[in-house]
Amino acid sequence: MSIRVTVWGENVHEQKNKVVAQVYPDTMHGTIAAALNRAGGITARTATLQEPEHGLTPETLAATDVLIWWGHAAHGEVADAVVDRVCEAVWGGMGMIFLHSAHFAKPFKRLMGAPCNLTWREAGERERLWVTSRQHPIAAGLPDHFELEHEEMYGEPFGVPEPLETVFISWFAGGEVFRSGLTYRRGAGNLFYFRPGHETYPTYHDANVQRVIANAVRWAHNPAARIADPGAAPNRPVDAALEPITERGPRLHHDGEEGYR
Amino acid sequence: MSIRVTVWGENVHEQKNKVVAQVYPDTMHGTIAAALNRAGGITARTATLQEPEHGLTPETLAATDVLIWWGHAAHGEVADAVVDRVCEAVWGGMGMIFLHSAHFAKPFKRLMGAPCNLTWREAGERERLWVTSRQHPIAAGLPDHFELEHEEMYGEPFGVPEPLETVFISWFAGGEVFRSGLTYRRGAGNLFYFRPGHETYPTYHDANVQRVIANAVRWAHNPAARIADPGAAPNRPVDAALEPITERGPRLHHDGEEGYR
Amino acid sequence: MSIRVTVWGENVHEQKNKVVAQVYPDTMHGTIAAALNRAGGITARTATLQEPEHGLTPETLAATDVLIWWGHAAHGEVADAVVDRVCEAVWGGMGMIFLHSAHFAKPFKRLMGAPCNLTWREAGERERLWVTSRQHPIAAGLPDHFELEHEEMYGEPFGVPEPLETVFISWFAGGEVFRSGLTYRRGAGNLFYFRPGHETYPTYHDANVQRVIANAVRWAHNPAARIADPGAAPNRPVDAALEPITERGPRLHHDGEEGYR
């Protein structure tokens, strides 16, 4: 069965900025979704900030195996209730891929628990991504490095937690480096951060970039059933203990009570 | 110089529950702070939910090397502005130790980015903590295991990210296990989660528990200067690039502009 | 295409010990291979210590996607040349699963770089394995815990490096705990250590244990092409540099020279 992907795009600069509109006449999220639909085994649709609930209703998330997120100018306009819903879905097993400037998106900051800072420069300089984890599924079919002739620079320190795996590191012509491909797990959800994708450059038309994103979708997909309430903290009553124990000492809670949240 | 510790206590059950008041006549946070002040090289004070700004003003956090957090019944009453401030301090380099039911405290959930779920049972059963990382500084001076005769059970799955290190794992008489001592880094701040400490049992009077907390304070202390604005994402202008580059292609941002947040 | 598995068994106690022969009339490796062949999508064969080159010729390893290893009494009889070959295959991308007493097998110690110590007790006591990483592919289809009524105890500290992920932790009736399911990556190879399987108990007839091993095979399988010489350290000559550089300063090496090994 096909992996169901929702590509979420902020959809601001595509509408307001002529350069971006020319580079991405089908929008950035539309371009990414189209590439995924050509990749095989993936069915991608899009959702945007401007739709009701940003296009991320409970029903949409329930039918999304992997969510891709691109945002930049309008991080602050994303409703907290939607951010909560997205995080719950991730914890329950939805995969999620954050692209480029989504390093400061609300759900990324929430899932990282870290400042997510970096340095940046918009000069159309050369970026070269090196594969650091050989034969990693996210690097399948790639050469040992590939280049993007024009990209925005992001530089270290990148204020994220130590990842499970570092898959790519970028070299920039201006002298910086950046951990460009990082994997995480939060609850039952697999996360991947992938750096490239400044909106004034044709990055998402690049075949290697498209391949990374499709690989990451397959890697992030958790086929297990979604956990309905990943934060539930069930009481295990004494009389249902797996080993025979006797209740001892004073108690704060009553039988069958919910704990404090 | 002495490590400056603030022990934050919710201070609810000590005031409202007779059992807890009897076990901790000096409050839980007071008991922990007193033990730290006897440990050597540590100066501990307390702060509570009921104080203005919960006792965690910017000045207090600036003068705190390591913050210890115990909360249970009143997680929801902690102001979000204080949570933000605490997280910023951690990212800037403040160490932080979360105790027991603080697994559901707002700052812990924010720093983990994860559901932090677990299972639980209040039956006064035996807990035995095993050291899993030999000669780890947080286990200094401990035997290879120690017991707490009466504790609340916390069981796996514990919904936290993979830690940097697993230092303790608990065995419970009723048949469960739990990762009881976990280290993390968020920004420049070192974090430690330590499981024991249900308020109706004398856990914080236990010598081994006191030793773990004092060890964890020393481990979590980052002597480097606190980073003032850990989330800052400075622009590196083209003319200040470390290698000579020429600006190419279209731009979204103006010189010296702040990026989007 | 089917995942090709080789189940390596030491095959000593099955031949010499009546109890073991009765529990495993088809040998332990034979029992494991048969279960894998019933699992779907896996084709398993066996190899043993007593065969020439322990049944692990270069041709066999080249045709093995995932190698499973069980050894106990005869770790020292495994030829170092075969250990080298197995490690090279792992680094090149072969998956590998180590079972139970293989914690002291030569290839496990070589791939861990650690003492791999533990404590143990052979008393037929109850072991209960808890899933610590919810919805992890290696735990697919399992309940949140399962029991083995009679097992040998292994206790912490388990002297292995911090894993990528902790998937299972065991509770033992005698009071110990153990990290029973751990994932690692070495080179391009995925590794899984799984604790249960003392030879005098019917562990490998257990449906949950069989399921874990089949899941682990699928998880460990790296479909990418095997790297032929994973330790090669190629020189990148100056005239082939990706950015134009000029050779400067004194040299130790000649053009096209191999580096020191």
Added chain:
Amino acid sequence: MSIRVTVWGENVHEQKNKVVAQVYPDTMHGTIAAALNRAGGITARTATLQEPEHGLTPETLAATDVLIWWGHAAHGEVADAVVDRVCEAVWGGMGMIFLHSAHFAKPFKRLMGAPCNLTWREAGERERLWVTSRQHPIAAGLPDHFELEHEEMYGEPFGVPEPLETVFISWFAGGEVFRSGLTYRRGAGNLFYFRPGHETYPTYHDANVQRVIANAVRWAHNPAARIADPGAAPNRPVDAALEPITERGPRLHHDGEEGYR
């Protein structure tokens, strides 16, 4: 009390190569040890390949808190018995720092369990090291980046296990990147790999490099008592079990027996 460091040098090119002898008239290990002795709180001595037992007798290792290793041309001449001894000391709690070409040193390969491959180019090109983990103790007192005007290039993929922490990443003028500062723990020993230090360049005279090495010594030092036999796997007899259990089922081992190694 002072941290006791032994700086181990292969001491081959200093004796045979005029360029190296001019750059390091006091040898590389001598230069490093002298810098450490000036750093404060550290007492450093040297040992070399040519000494009996390579200068690494059991007595020397027992009196060494942190061992630093530089080797290149003569990795193969290091006796396996000494490698075993060094690894045992690390597992028991000795800190260890591997420099530059020691990525292929026997003890590094043994402690990593991985191929440790990389790419390289000897062109005296510019290397710029970026701090990726802000306020990490190993980066104490450093700027956010520093340069070495002439260095040998090492490029990704670097075939080591995922580290606990990535502290530095290098940018090279010729277009490559490399994870230049990585932390690990093996047994009770803290390990640090630090990339710079090709013998024909004055790297170990550089103030930032000297600072990193001194910082790493302080970080790697484990003040806990050395574990005498880190690989011991003690039996825990039934009658000494922490919880009352009764022996059940068949046994392979006799009381008080040592397990298989």
